[in-house]
Amino acid sequence: MNINLQFASLALLAANSASAFCGFYVAKADATLFNDRSEVILVRDGRRTIITMSNDFQGDVKDFAMVVPVPTVLDRNDIRIVERRVFDVLDSYSSPRLVEYYDGNPCIQWEYAEELDVMRVPMAAEAMADKASTRARREYGVTIEARYTVGEYDVLILSAQESNGLKRWLLDNDYQIPSTAHEVLDPYIKSGLKFFVVKIDLERMQAQGFEFLRPIQVRFESEKFMLPIRLGMANSKGTQDMIVYAFTREGRVDAVNYRTVRMPTDRKVPLFVKERFGEFYKDLFKRKWKQEGRNAVTLEYAWNVTPSWNGMKCDPCVGPPPMPQEFVDAGVDWAGNWNGGGQVFFTRLHVRYSREKFPQDLFFQVTPNTEHYQARYVLTHPAQGDLSCEAGQDYLEELYYRRAMELDELHALAGWDISQHAGYLADVRRKLVPERRNALEPTGLPFDQDGGKGGPGSGTMLLLGIFSLIAVGAYFLPRSLTGRHTA
Amino acid sequence: MFQKKIEAIEPHPAKGVQQLRTTVMQERITAFARDARHFQIVFLGGFLLFGILALDWSRRAEEVAVILGTTLATQFFFIRRLGLDIRSWKSAAITGLGLSLLLHAGSLVTLALAASLAIASKFLIRDRGKHIFNPGLFGIVLTVLLTGDAWISPGQWGTGPILLFLIAGAGSMVLLRVGRIDTGVVFLTVYMALDLVRSMLYLGWGFDVTLHRMMNGSLLLFAFFMITDPMTTPNAPRARVLWSAAIAMVAFAMGTFAYVHTAPIWALALLCALTPFFDRAFGGARFSWLAPAPFHDRAPTLNVEPTLQER
Structure with a gap:
């Protein structure tokens, strides 16, 4: 009965989807739930990469400074500032969602179904500052390749000969770098990376009337499709959250040097979760993260969001779909062209990383995988009357x-x-x-007389199975080897 | 007196049955153990289940069914056409499982294409009675290149000591039986050495970076189950060492300088194409699944003349 109703409501949704974005907005598990987080928009188009970094810096903005390794010396036109709103739109559109369905009263001969939705999840960055140029080269072995003023930011592109000089230069110029940064500066320098160094110009910021730091967007061409997470890692135990909003023409973005796992989805949860959905998702995420060994990248959303595409974009949608201009602001420059601009595929990844579990930077690949996915949890209201x-x-x-x-x-x-x-x-x-x-039969829940139940999960059982297979094999192996020698 | 006789006889029938049972068991076990492909099927099948159930792969049952169905159907087609030994279905099953472990595609048709290309390559691309490409590899490479709808997820295994143990343990068991463990070991050693030199000594990354790279399940699976395919590795041990070292070097260069994350696959495809030259230069006896395998090629007189039945 309730299953039929579920289907009924899903069908209703499908029928409506082309004309209207469905449902009421109830709650979401958005990015702001997670402390010490960063958000990044990552656009990959052939060899081009466009990275937008949200600068939700906690603290006095005058202390803000940031160092980002980049593969090339960026041109002034490769750097721009976008509005923070772009992140909010993408976050709310792709965040994990809570949906509500209503059961009909079987004693009354009509059915009624409606759906509501709720949800989403979040991310963060690092800091630094700057000064003169010939001195930099002579005393520190640091070359200032370019110097730009972009909105409220002062931007320098540095190249360096060795890490000690760079580290001293950064510290002497008031860029605070994490204590573990020295571990990675050398490898980055030797890999030929440049350093995109940003500081805030307070006067300009005040003159322009901005209270918050706006996101910075950079674009470059490189075979490397990666995020240099090692530089910003605080210490060996601390974890940081990062939400990556990735866009490609082809399909999903996958991590290549870590596992990409999916959040459990389409699960029915009790009604009282509605009031605490954010808390629920946080706990769920933490559990999943631990269960996967704390070293996996988590998929939260994957969908074809091409503006001109008429298919269903979400079920249900958490927020209004991004407008073509918002995609363009996010760096998806081909989305502005309504006719034949090409497909836009949106992947949302959530990474909780630590120095201990993520020794390598995050490398990605674009796959032709266009399968849709969303993290979705379902509430079902009982029939009334x-x-x-x-x-x-x-x-x-x-x-x-x-x-x-x-x-x-x-x-x-x-x-x-x-x-x-x-x-x-x-x-x-x-x-x-x-x-x-x-x-009524006992449910097996802890407050039922039957008591709770436990038992190893399928993964554990499977591991045990494989171990025993190996053991069996190992038992036969010596015998067959000796058998062969005597033959 | 009479009674005593009966007592003396009675235990025998029971003992006989027991003995018979033991013998049947032993024979079955020996028959199973004689062909290393059985182990390979069991392990690859186990990995696939592990991936789907414990690692949350998005591998659907119908995908596996299509891959296995197509590989077996293609194999049976060639078995009938060429009058081969029916037991060669095992090789096709291994190829099918290998593809199920590695290849992803947007549609079932693409997977079927990969599976049929893989098996067909065994019969159509041959040199001196030996097929050139590892069939699964050939199917993957061609499908990825031609369709644009297929891909490999090198991160799908993640990393971890438990994986190292599982894959290396299972792999070496299979390899010890067929005597081609040298390829896997040489490949891993050279690959790791190159990575250590570049990552640690030159770039200055910590050892954990190299270790993380080496613990990658896809790499281990490649080293123990793919590059070691006895039918497509060079016949002479010395040739195999050179050949696998070359794969490691090409793979390392592609991965490090061109950021090809599936570099070992492409390197293997390249070097497989060169296997006939290694065979011509170094000689050596061809491998046969069913012969009492030449352990490290110490019995080169067996099966020098390849027969159709062994394909």
């Missing part, structure tokens, strides 16, 4: 077991203690007639 008819009692019974599953799912996904939520089931049980109520 009198449910005393036979069908209504059947429905309540199903609802009871469904709710037990939702609780179980909540525990499995986010690790929440569900023992305090016995009332979620009792609400339904109360509405059943006594004989039906007594015939």
Whole structure:
């Protein structure tokens, strides 16, 4: 019954999708949930890479400074400032979503389905500053390749001969670099990378009337499709979150030197999750991250978002779809052309990294994979009204077991203690007639007499299986080897 | 007296049955162990299940079905046409599993294309009775190049000691049986040495960077299950060492300077094409799956003349 309704509501959604972006907006697990985060827009088009870095710097803006390794000396035209709003649009559009469905009352002969949605998730950066040029070369072995003024920022492009000089130059010029940065400056210098160094000009900023630092966008051509995360890593244990909004013409973006895993999706969760969806997603993410060994990149959204494409863009959409101009601002310059501008494929990746688990910078590849994916969690509101008819009692019974599953799912996904939520089931049980109520089977949940259940996950079981296979093989191996020698 | 006789006889039938059972078991086990392909099928199948269930690969059942179905169908087509030994289906199953582990594509048709190209290459691209390309590799390379709809995800295995153990353990077992472990070991050694020299000694990265690269499951799978394919490696041990070192060098150069993340695959394709030259220059006996394998080629007189049945 409830399953039919689900399908009904999905069908409704599909029918509407071309004309309207669906649903009410309920809640989202957006990027701002995560502390110590950075957000990056990464556009890859052939050999071209366009990176936009959000500078949500915590602290006094006069202390803001940033060093980013880049593969080439950037031209003035390769650097621009975009509005922070672009990040907000992309974040809200792609963030994990909570959807609501309503069960119809089986005692009344009409069905009604509607959906609401909720959600999303977030990211961060580093800091530095600048001064003179011939001195830089003579005393530090640092060459100032270019010097630009871009909006409120002063930008320098540096190249260096060795890390000590660069490090001293940066420190002497008030760029604070993480204490572990020396580990990576040398490799970056020897790999031929330049350093894109940014400081804020307070006077210009005030004159322009901006209160917040606006994102900086750079573009360059290089075979390298990567994000140099090592430079910004604080220390060996601390973790940082980064959200990558990636755009390509072909399809999904995949990490090549780390696993890319998907968040569990399309799971039914209890109604009370609605009020705490952000918290739920945070816990879910943390659990998944631990479960995958803390060294995986997580996929949160993958969709064809070509502006002129009429297919369904999300189910449901969390925010309004980005407008072509917003794509262009994000660096997806081919999206502005409505006729034959080419496909725009949007991949949202969430990386929680630490020095210990992410020894290498993040390298990516563009794949032709255009399969759609979204992290989506489903709430189902029970039918309202009198449910005393036979069908209504059947429905309540199903609802009871469904709710037990939702609780179980909540525990499995986010690790929440569900023992305090016995009332979620009792609400339904109360509405059943006594004989039906007594015939309910135990649910296996902790507050049921049956007690909780445990057991190794499928991964563990599989590992055990493979180990035993190897053991069996190893047992036969010596025998067959000796057999062969005697033969 | 009479009673005693019966007692004396009775234990025998029971013992006989037991013995028979043991013998049947032993024979089955020996038969299983004689052909290293059985181990290969079991391990590759295990890896595939592990990837799907524990590593959350987006590998769908119908994809595996299409790949395996197409490889087997193509193999049976050639078995009938050329009158080959029916047991060669095992090689096709290995190719199918290999493709299921490595190749991704947007459509089932692309996967079927890769599978049929892979098997067909064994029968159509040959030199002196030996096929040139590792079939799975050939299917992958051609499909990726031609369709634009296929790709490899080198990061899908992640990294970890447990992977090293699993893949290396399983791989070396299979390899010890066929005597081509030298290729995998030489490849890994040279590749790691090159990476150490560049990453650690020249660039100044920590050892963990090299280690992270070496622990990559895709690389290990490549080293222990792909490059070691006894049918497409050079026959002479010395030739194999040179050949696998060359693969490591080409792969390293492509990966480091051109940022080709699937470099080992392309390097292997390149060097496979050169295998006939290595065979001509160094000689050596051809490998056969069913012969009592020449352990490190110490029994070169067996199967010098390749027969159709062994394809």
